[in-house]
Amino acid sequence: MQLMTNYRLTRLALSISCLASMGAAQAMAQSTGEAGADQGYPRLVEQNVRSKLSFISEGDRRLGLGPNGATKSNEAGLDIKPEWVWQLSPHWRSKLRLQAFAATGQVDVSDEIGGTTTDGFFALREAWLDYNGLSDYPGESIRFGRERLKEDSGMWWDDDITLVRWIFDTSLLDTTVGVAQKFAELRTDDNELQEDEQDIGRFFAHTRWQWRKGHYLGFLATHGQGYGDQADEFAARGQAVDDSFTDSLTWTAVQADRNYFDWHSHDAFQYFASVAAVNGTDTVVGTDPGAPSGYSTHERDVSGWAADLGARAQLLDMPRWVIGAHGAVASGGGEPGESDAFRQTSLESNRSRFTGTRSQVQRFGEAIQPEWTNLRVFTFYTALSDRDTWDANLLYHRYWLGDEAGTLRSDLVEPGFTGASDDLGQSVDLVLGYYGDSASTSWAAFDVRLRGGVFMPGDAYGDEADDTRHRVVVDLSKRF
Template sequence: MQLAKYFRVKRLALSVSCLATLGATPALAQSNDESELDQSYPRLVEQSVRSKVSIISEGDRRLGLGPDGGTKSTEAGLDIKPEWVWQLSPNWRSKLRLQAFGATGQVDVSDEIGGTTTDGFFALREAWLDYNGLSDYPGESIRFGRERLKENTGLWWDDDITLVRWIFDTSLLDSTVGVARKFAEMRTDSNELQDEEQEITRFFAKTRWQWRKNHYLGFLVTHGQGSGDQAQEAAERGQSSDEMYTESLTWAAVQADQAYFDWHSHDAFQYFAQVGAVRGTDSVVGQDSAAPSGYRARERDVAGWAADLGVRAQLMDTPRWVIGAHGAYASGGSERGDTDAFRQTSLASNRSRFTGTRSQVQRFGEAIQPEWSNLKVATIYTALSDRDTWDANLIYHRYWLADQAGTLRSDLIEPGFTGTSDDLGQSVDLVLGYYGDDATSWAPFDVRLSGGVFMPGDAYGEQADDLRHRVVLDVSKRF
């Protein structure tokens, strides 16, 4: 069995290495006559292959409460991402980014796509065209294709999706508006979308204005319009489901910050604040003895809100040493009728540089990774870094349910609440990063260690495990 796993990963690495070699061929040809290619189109302007070896260890996702025993695991993974950027003409540019992943067992690739476990796949991550001939502004363009749609917090957008969007990016104003839709996961292991993600058209817009040096105001809006009958089909099949199917939902958020996600900052004090809300309708499937299948789909009104407030103080500039605190809230609602529970856009990763370093850190804990819904979190952290080459982050989280009778969705833990307490527990994360990678040298590597422990609270009852861990060691290199 172990030999089979080994050869599967080896075949995956060899396949993508061949693919990367083919992609590098135009770059070699380019270097032979650089002056001529500078005047000709199309030309390859950027090409790289990022390879990463990971060791992933995690504790029981059922916290010892599952009927079939524990689900602890320690696995190894290999991740290869080749990408190319071409200048097709003075105004047209394109990008292609692929991914190949293989592991010795089922693991969660939560730094890329949370909530899914896999032992290997090939994937199309990005494939887009960009046209910047709309005006004389160099930061204005229109882009269409498959792209990683992302904003700084990771709490609203951070996902690969097919889209068309207008981009306007200057030193004082950064804006975008567009329409997007997921047609497939673009992966060989699980290409079909989950039921609750199918047939949703999304309209999105964001603007961020620097109204004073290093002080920003932002506004973000997303609208999801469902056009399928997934809830009704699930009910007709007699399928019980905890999923919420989008009918027509609108999210809006207002943000203010002082360069909070800029790890090069020298500011002695920084702040971040955002308040958001979701309004509209969704569908859920519930039991109904009068229905032929025993289940019926019904529409309900949704009205939830959420907030995240953070402050950071710099104690030392070189190396940079900071301490910070956050308070986050997302409304809950246990009733099956109209709900006041906040829910995320389903495009979020909840990963960002909220500690003020180069490392992307899970906002609500590496070992639990909950959705920002029916949740109250108090966070304190400290971080030390030289800004560019290395950093160390230590984070503590304390969790409560916003609605004691409600539930909580998590990428890594299957909840089993008693309904007698709102105490979810606490967690501690340690994230270390070293960024020595240089594409012109074979010697340096990037090394990242992200480790977290989650200690369940009274909401899980006395039979739950005292501690759950998740530790990921990544060693990566860009060629």
């Protein structure tokens, strides 16, 4: 059955790709034939193919503690993303973005779809329609379809999802409100969502107001409403589950910053502050001697909080040299029947331009990439760049558990905590970027990026854990 599903998805992805390519070719021919005259609709306004060759090296995810041996890997991957944007009429616009990925072995593509390993797939990444005829504001529209929903910090939303949303974007106010749901991954290798992400309807809203030149205030809200019966199914089968299932959870956050994610900024001092909370209920599967299967479901109250505070100083303007520091905390712990642990929305990537350069950097470390839960992190970084063509970022992270008895989830490292210490460890990251292709039309120009990190486990992992774990990714990219 799974094989047949994958075959149908592969055929669907290839069909969409072929149809889009034929439509693009027709639009380009029309454009050539109508040079010098007003074009009709629909017309192709943008077409490109982003290709990326990656070399990925990782240390043992089990830190030498796993009973089934090490999970080291050294692999290569090829990623191709064609996309098309059409102007269908004066007020209607559409976008289609596909992806084909292949690797020499199982790798984690955590800058795209964290938490899963794969050796290849075809995928539908984006397919949406946008209508901007609601008012005279050029920045107001309504959009529906599958889109990459993202906000600047990457700690709330950075994922492909099916949605309907209203967009209002002006020089002083940027607002969006909508509803969304993940129905499937729309990938040929693993189309099914993870159990804890299935059957969740979402409402989201974000507004960012420039109250003073370069200074912004923001408010973010997300509500997840679960309506599935996955927890009951696990309990009936007598299976334990590490994660909980969303029942009704609401996230809110207040943010303030001074051009913090603008790598073109010349500000001598910049700041970012975010305070957040999650409240509601979830469902867990636990042991129950009185149940026929030995397991039953239990509703649990959830009340967690988190904060992230950062500041950056510019020491030189050209090349731009900055130093900065962040302190982030997310609550952990709880009692029977309730959880005090903060958790993220499951739409996050934790990847953003928070170092003040063009490079997207993992907020909590390239070699460990933990979720923002039951965690305290101090981060110090320095970065050098010319703002457009190249940059270099050096970061140091120090980690502690919020609750020694609690857990910490990570896309790359299995927990294995001893429960005897809150010392999670430390890590060092080096991220280099050269963007030769972006400013050149030469076929010989490429973008080159290196993301390297080393994680050094602390006492929370015990004395038997490996001293270090590395993850290094080298990307060679070209846009056609």
